[in-house]
């Protein structure tokens with residue numbers, strides 16, 4: 001019994017673990033998930049923003065001065081978008097914050113799609129405003145396969 005419990009725990013940990021993407025892998029995944037041009041935001045903007053938010057690390061987690069926490073590859077904020085168990089979180093994405101740290105980025109991408117629909121758009125991300133806005137971003141989408149679109 002003890003041994004089985006241990007094996008199960010090890011398995012659960014492996015499943016829950018995050019992942020760090022290369023720029024090219026991540027850019028291709030975003031492209032495949034129809035993020036290029038979503039709400040007018042280019043693929044390069046998404047890649048640039050995630051690089052500067054998390055370095056493409058799905059486990060990235062940072063606490064803000066105001067007590068909220070930013071989760072995952074997009075550094076999604078717990079006050080508005082996900083549930084971290086604190087009172088009065090809006091949880092507009094309808095997701096547990098911890099789920100934004102695992103190796104499945106699809107829920108993160110869906111939440112980012114929700115966030116960018118707010119009036120602030122992509123400017124909701126401070127890293128985008130400081131590090132990507134108005135810059136030459138061509139290097140971020142280099143090597144992405146656009147299939148038949150080009």
Ligand SMILES: *[C@@H]1O[C@H](CO)[C@@H](O)[C@H](O)[C@H]1NC(C)=O
Nearest residue numbers: 018020055057058059060061
């Ligand atoms: C990814 O983030 C986690 C959590 O902060 C950290 O422990 C890990 O070292 C990071 N991975 C890389 C390759 O930076």
Ligand SMILES: *[C@@H]1O[C@H](CO)[C@@H](O)[C@H](O)[C@H]1NC(C)=O
Nearest residue numbers: 064065066067068077079126
């Ligand atoms: C808390 O700080 C973060 C990072 O500066 C910011 O994104 C978020 O909007 C702030 N939340 C509140 C409720 O002020």
Ligand SMILES: *[C@@H]1O[C@H](CO)[C@@H](O)[C@H](O)[C@H]1NC(C)=O
Nearest residue numbers: 067079085086087088089090
């Ligand atoms: C949560 O909201 C209630 C009702 O609006 C308020 O009384 C309470 O102070 C809030 N709690 C926190 C931690 O902000």
